[in-house]
Amino acid sequence: MQEELTGVASVLPQNAQNDRNEATDLSLVAGVRARDESAMAALYDRYSSLVYAVALRVLGDTGAAEDVLQEIFLQLWKKPAAFDSARGSMGAWLSVIARNRSIDALRKRKPETDVEDVVLSVETNFAENADRGRALVKIRTALSAMAAPQRSALEMAFFEGLTHTEIAEKTGEPLGTIKTRIRAGLLSLRAAVTG
Numbered sequence: 001m002q003e004e005l006t007g008v009a010s011v012l013p014q015n016a017q018n019d020r021n022e023a024t025d026l027s028l029v030a031g032v033r034a035r036d037e038s039a040m041a042a043l044y045d046r047y048s049s050l051v052y053a054v055a056l057r058v059l060g061d062t063g064a065a066e067d068v069l070q071e072i073f074l075q076l077w078k079k080p081a082a083f084d085s086a087r088g089s090m091g092a093w094l095s096v097i098a099r100n101r102s103i104d105a106l107r108k109r110k111p112e113t114d115v116e117d118v119v120l121s122v123e124t125n126f127a128e129n130a131d132r133g134r135a136l137v138k139i140r141t142a143l144s145a146m147a148a149p150q151r152s153a154l155e156m157a158f159f160e161g162l163t164h165t166e167i168a169e170k171t172g173e174p175l176g177t178i179k180t181r182i183r184a185g186l187l188s189l190r191a192a193v194t195g
Contacts, residue, residue: 025090032080043090044073050091051098057159058102064109068101103161135193142192146185149173153181 031039051072055065072094076083083093143151149171156162156170164182168175
C-alpha cells in the first residue's frame with residue numbers, strides 16, 4: 001500500500017511554482033517549530049481545503065471529515081518535526097495523512113447509515129491553483145481512459161482503503177492481477193500528469 005501512496009504522491013506536477021511553494025512551506029514549518037501561530041495559520045489556510053476534501057471523499061461525512069482535519073493540524077502543531085521535506089511536498093504528505101487517518105476512522109466507526117444514503121457535498125476552490133486544476137483535468141482524463149477493472153481497483157485501493165488482498169476477494173480476481181492493475185494504473189496517471 002505504501003508503494004501506491006508514493007505513486008499517487010509522485011503524480012503531482014513538478015515546476016517552478018511548486019518549488020516556490022515548497023520553499024515557503026519549509027519556512028512555515030520552521031515557524032511552526034518556533035511556535036509561531038501565524039505560520040501555523042498560513043499552513044492551515046493553504047492546505048485545509050485539500051485535507052478536508054480527502055477526508056470527506058474517504059469518510060463521506062462532513063462532521064467526521066472536520067474531525068480528521070482538526071486532528072491533523074493539531075498533530076502538525078504539536079509535532080512539526082514529523083514533516084520531512086526530503087520525502088515529499090507538504091501537500092502530498094498531508095494528503096496521505098488525511099487519507100490514512102480517514103481510513104482508520106472509517107474502520108473504527110459502526111455503520112450508522114447505508115452507503116446509498118450518504119450525500120457528498122464539497123465546495124473546494126481548486127481554481128485558485130491553476131497547476132492543480134490542470135493536473136486534475138489530466139488525472140480525470142487518464143482515469144476515464146482506463147479500463148473499468150483497472151479504474152475500479154485504483155478507486156478501491158485509494159478511496160476505500162482496501163488492501164490488494166481485500167480487492168482480490170471483493171472482485172474475485174487473482175491477487176497478482178489486482179497488483180498489476182494498480183501498478184499500471186499509477187504509472188498511467190504519472191505519465192499523464194508529467195507528460
